[in-house]
Amino acid sequence: MIDLLLTFIGFMATCFAVSSTLPQIMKAIRTKKSDDVSIRFILILIIGLMFWVIYGIGKDDIVLILGNSAGMGLNICLLFLKVKYSIKPLKEDA
DSSP, X not given: OHHHHHHHHHHHHHHHHHHTTHHHXXXXXXXXXXXXXXXXXXXXXXXXXXXXXXXXXXXXXXXXXXXXXXXXXXXHHHHHHHHHHXXXXXXXXX
């Protein structure tokens, strides 16, 4: 019973964490602008999520694998939009 509850909590945490990227993606698609998104942030987040996926595979934890894979996918989408819609995607404001 505890394992089922913890799995449910893990999936809920994943839903909230992964969905946090959706408003930024939707805004970039709607406005066709993404200059206000930091490319460094996106890249570091993608790398961190990739390590979580690898860790989840090592632990055989489906919640970590699925959740962080979904997060990676959404942030790769955001990275694509950043490059597509930014005037100078690789130039960061200090």
